Amino acid sequence: MTRFVLYGSPHSLPTYKVALMLRLSGAPFSFRYVSFQKGMHRTPEFSALSRWGQVPVLLDDGRIYLQSAAIVEHLAETLGRFQGPDPAARQKVREWMYWDVDALFPPVFNCYGVQLGQRGLLPIDVEPAIATYHRQRAETALSVLDSHLAHRDYLCATGPTIADRSATVTSPSPKSARSM
Structure with a gap:
């Protein structure tokens, strides 16, 4: 089992x-x-x-x-994998994980839904002002991620953590927010 x-x-x-x-x-x-x-x-x-x-x-x-x-x-x-090497790194991991749930995932997901609606893959029609709002929120969140990763490979430590897994799965790809 x-x-x-x-x-x-x-x-x-x-x-x-x-x-x-x-x-x-x-x-x-x-x-x-x-x-x-x-x-x-x-x-x-x-x-x-x-x-x-x-x-x-x-x-x-x-x-x-x-x-x-x-x-x-x-x-x-x-x-015992991807948790961060020490208590300080683990706290940063938690902060990035909760930031992803609060600030990154919702606008990226909403933009995705808007795009699916525009392509006729979801039965929704979103007003242009609302679509722009979601896009701006997503771009803002992705720019925070890009800025943090500008001079480093990982969010919280010298190796990958669950924060990196979460943020990179949510976003189109780190360091490429403008491609959205």
């Missing part, structure tokens, strides 16, 4: 962040697809796992973990 079971959707960036952490750490896991189109996130079985009806959900030896940043932080500590 596999220690880790990841519930998620292949269309979910937060699910991808957790799956990437497991893969890069070499931790075997099984994946359970949760189809939002089929309403699987509203079933009593899934509600027992995820009180918010969201993915990802990670089972680690039967214990439930929610929210991608918290899951990735748990995995870094549990697996």
Whole structure:
């Protein structure tokens, strides 16, 4: 039996962040697809796992973990990988992880949704002023990331941490905010 079971959707960036952490750490896991189109996130079985009806959900030896940043932080500590070399670096990692969830991910995700709508891939139509607003917020957040990485390879340490994994998965690519 596999220690880790990841519930998620292949269309979910937060699910991808957790799956990437497991893969890069070499931790075997099984994946359970949760189809939002089929309403699987509203079933009593899934509600027992995820009180918010969201993915990802990670089972680690039967214990439930929610929210991608918290899951990735748990995995870094549990697996001893990508957590930062010392307490000061680990604090910086947490700060960048929460900054990603607060300031980077939302505007980048919103820009992505606007683009999908413009291409007819989502049934949404966004007013140009709102699209511009989301784009400006995304560019501002990406410029913060670019500026911090201007003279260094990693956000918090001399090697990669979960903060780097999170920010680089969220953004189109660090050091290239203007390509968005």
